[in-house]
Amino acid sequence: TKYGINFTAKFMNQGGALVHLYTDGTVLVTHGGTEMGQGLHTKVAQVAARAFGISLSAVHIAETATDKVANSQPTAASASTDLYGMATLDACNQILARLKPLRENLPSGTSLSEIATAAFFARIDLSAHGFFAIDDKRCGFDWATEPGRLPDGTHDNTTRGFPFNYFTQGVGCVEVEIDVLTGDHQVLRADLLVDLGSSINPALDIGQIEGAFAQGMGWTTTEELIWGDSDHVWVKPSGRLLTQGPGTYKPPSFNDTPQELNVRLMSHADNKVVVHSSKAVGEPPFFLGASVFFAIKDAVAAARAEHLSEPSFVCRHFPLHAPATSEKIRMACADKFALRALHATCGAGAAADEDSDAQAAIARFEARGSY
Structure with a gap:
């Protein structure tokens, strides 16, 4: 990030x-x-x-x-x-x-x-x-100014100013396990490395990283918003938000956090434009939580390779939009039970598990939500 x-x-x-x-x-x-x-x-x-x-x-x-x-x-x-x-x-x-x-x-x-x-x-x-x-040269991006041109003819946006004083960067590596029968998932391990310059208070910063990671993880896995719309006509009136509290909107709990979470700060990193060479920590680690979503998608892809017999369907891009709820994971695994459920509810595909039309239907299907 x-x-x-x-x-x-x-x-x-x-x-x-x-x-x-x-x-x-x-x-x-x-x-x-x-x-x-x-x-x-x-x-x-x-x-x-x-x-x-x-x-x-x-x-x-x-x-x-x-x-x-x-x-x-x-x-x-x-x-x-x-x-x-x-x-x-x-x-x-x-x-x-x-x-x-x-x-x-x-x-x-x-x-x-x-x-x-x-x-x-x-x-x-x-x-x-x-x-x-902050120095004028390090803040203020003027959208109204026409960008300059580089020698190759492409836009040179530096002529419009610089929107940021500096960047906080990080990388995350996550191992997850999915249950192909229920769509449940567990985060087995997460390793995070974040560049915070020379941290003023490493204990506070690591706590902020852990919290931001958990928040980003919930955002991309469990925190689903359900509105009254054409996909949820039973939510009345149209436009009303159904998931208004913890009974329906699910932020991550202690059981959702990684079984092993390792956080390290880069050492000997300088940032001369800020107090004591430190760097900001509040929001930057948030999107590291999305690594859980991408790991889930990789796990789903592995399950699909076992369940789909048609090679063209296995290799094809498949839709899995965040948040990766249990229902979305379960149906995306595209096994014979998902196929039969799709056929029973939508009339899509054929009853035979090996039928190419049926496999095509389940390969491109994505659950619309958990309700």
Whole structure:
């Protein structure tokens, strides 16, 4: 996977932070991002702790408030650590620059609290507002601008700007097993490798990767949307969403997750355009979950090779659209039971399992859904 990081609206690629250093050596940070369980506050606190050379316990994050940091952007696009980590680092560096003359005249090893106290009595400001905006050259794609031309005559879209600051990339390898009689599947093992630059907090990042993978896996296997339409005329009124809760809409459960899940982060990877060479992690690993879908399709193809006697049907592309629900997997296996079910319900094909017309019908058939 290759996921571009930026808000596509150029003006949104900015963030602010307010940092206070207290005379006891503790630090209070307020930034424009919202903590929703993704670990943003923890990473911002780590940035401040690293800047001042203090323990993480000495940094406190105040909840986001517009009376502290105004005009903040939505916490979205996986870009919040990039924006608010850099803004926090900017504010910390401002304070450190003010402390530098004092620090140089104090004995080596003087604690931050002693330096801050000396600065207070010297009437040096121990608060700073930090700001960060992504470079104009690395954000803002102008759709209205006509693309340039390369020497071979093809479009050169770089003349329209760059939509992304950088890319978060990953690769996944998955082993699945399907039950050809029920259409059920199990993910036996998944191995994921993701480039997150120099991770600020590997534990948080690995947790985000695991969660995004599970979410993507559910999106492509179990999370089916059923609307009232020509295929589901019994859903009234037309256009109503039937799968509105966990009784009918099935996100993945603990039993659906891989029996063995291995996640590794690339080492010695740099990303010089973001705070401490890190990379965004929230959304990029999501589509790695689609590797489960593709593994299921490979397993179905293997089953079809055993069930279909006509070579042209075995080698032919067969439809299997996400999500790969149990019904879709079961019917796509194209065995004699699927053939008979198709004949009984749709009148398609012939009763004889080896009949070429019957095999052609089941080879191109795709279940419309689980209802």
